[in-house]
Amino acid sequence: MQIIECLQLQVLAFKQYNSPSKHFQKKDLVIHKAQHLKEKPQKDFAYTFGGISTDYMLDIDYDADNGGWKNPVIKANEPFMLDPANATLQYSIECFEGMKAYITVDKKVALFRPDMNFKRMNTSHKQLGLPAFDGDQMTECLKELVKIEKDWIPDRPMHSLYIRPTSICMDNKLGLSSVKKCKTFVVLCPVGPYYPRGFQPVKLYCDTQIVRAWPQGFGDKKIGGNYAPALKTQRKGHELHGADQALWLLHDYVTEVGTMNFFVFWKNEQGEDELITPPLDGTILPGVTRDSILTICRNKNQFKVSEKPFKIQELMKACTEKRVYEAFGAGTAAIVSPVKQFVYDNVNYEIPIDAQSGAGKLTHEILQTITDIQYGRTKGHQWNIEVCNI
């Protein structure tokens, strides 16, 4: 036995991984005209989430042995060939992001905090051994794609263009080893309001048998592997209890809801009004909407805002003692998703919901504040990133 390593070596290895290889840049963007363009939906079309994709996609290839990142390409959104031995299909070397573009009240096209998404995507890349990229250049390339596809964005209340960046490994080999080739692509889908007929509050199922993520695991990365196994719990909750989503627990601590972050607004045991959400301890996805809600509510300065762990038993007790004002999930697709009920150990617990509007007062306010920024009703907000005129 001997001590063979030292801090310098660790630092060196870390620097090597993070050293700037040649990043792709917007100035090298190549645009291939699509042969055929689809007919766009009628003005009153009822959009479903992910039901329609637009004509073009952004596509950026990487090959470690041949110069790293290639020039970004905008081209027709169409299927591509994958070998049965592709490492993504075998070992889930894949990650994604979810974001949106909006038509503002000033008839501009805008993005919402794209820097946050591409920062998170880079942490996913690092976890998976995919190459780093320059987030600002990625945003600039995305802007070009959105500009080309701006006519796809429905200019209607609460409509938007959903943006799905994805990275996959393109190596064809059955052995699990370092990534040599990968592909980052972005596809777009026009979407309508998440709740077309007003809020539909959800019922949650607490599965005490399954854990979504764990300390020192990968639950804070937006990687594919975090999503597939969770389907079983969602289905179980639906079959057994008619629940819409899972409320994930870890050692009784509440972590996430479905694929969203979870917030509770309550009078805490100390009698203070408090908005609480679990902390970013590595088991929680660092949501862009989560961050936005925390910032907005801290700026309000009307109640305590806490990122700290809390147990399902604390929530059950608060429900019983009628101290819970509201609870909601938070994510890009819905922004806020009000919770009306959860079931734990076969017992239902009720969360107050305004029967008429389907959500609580704070939930409404948060939705209003965020959409005011996204749709440009709040002028010149730093989270609203202008792309072009419509």
Next chain:
Amino acid sequence: MQIIECLQLQVLAFKQYNSPSKHFQKKDLVIHKAQHLKEKPQKDFAYTFGGISTDYMLDIDYDADNGGWKNPVIKANEPFMLDPANATLQYSIECFEGMKAYITVDKKVALFRPDMNFKRMNTSHKQLGLPAFDGDQMTECLKELVKIEKDWIPDRPMHSLYIRPTSICMDNKLGLSSVKKCKTFVVLCPVGPYYPRGFQPVKLYCDTQIVRAWPQGFGDKKIGGNYAPALKTQRKGHELHGADQALWLLHDYVTEVGTMNFFVFWKNEQGEDELITPPLDGTILPGVTRDSILTICRNKNQFKVSEKPFKIQELMKACTEKRVYEAFGAGTAAIVSPVKQFVYDNVNYEIPIDAQSGAGKLTHEILQTITDIQYGRTKGHQWNIEVCNI
């Protein structure tokens, strides 16, 4: 609050999920002749793992809304089209198996315990919400594929045909929801000995920062999501310590090595000779080789054989006290992979290795016993499943 559920409901839901839909069957197998066949390697070709695929693949589609499983098809092994919005690329709805076909000393083609692989694959399917299949029918279809491709199996010592069954979701939608369409396919690769120049014992790196799997998680399923995030630890171990594989820990308990099960043969604290491996507590993959080794060593009845938890500190203490005889990983690709050293908290611990052969005596014996069965030197063993004559 009210108690709304009862056991009957749970049983009903469970039965629904497990009810036999129409399974695919070997009698419906369709064979499409390939247009072009590849040239087979020369007799002395040096095979690498996954370097060459054979001409044909087995391909079985499923569509919940159109009759469930389709007829199994054997056709040319070639890339197929996937939409950028394919749910496998987004949410890792994917699982796989690894198994082998051998040419026996009697010039027969044989499989090794295929029932075990397809039983495990069905548990992966269940976790992912993929449909169940009949494992026996799957084995029969696989036999037909192997028969067609038998000339690809190198008739040379320690050579075999690696078999990779894979299942992926074929739905194209950006929302995470129940699987409607999927595809199960099998590709084949001729492989040489895992250690062409005799055993190459490995060095392991204990990462105290990253946990591979968790109680009530998914570590006992052979799903893609368990593999990708682990690449970072393997790379880190290599960069910092020149290690070949990760030795995975959970709360200091030893769990797996790289993508293999882990065995230690030692004199335990009670002074007994003991072969020990972590138990199947949900964090450990139920390996076919693991099961085979346990059965073989229990039948030997020469030393204690234990499936029970042990801590890395126990292993370190045993190393220091020179009580460790051997340690090895176990999996389909290598069968046994001897360990010569591990590094924990920057300290190296040595495991005895016979300098000439690169492995310990028991490691050698296990390899011999298993390959005797696989290559038919042990006659009529129930684990050796005959496919055809060569």
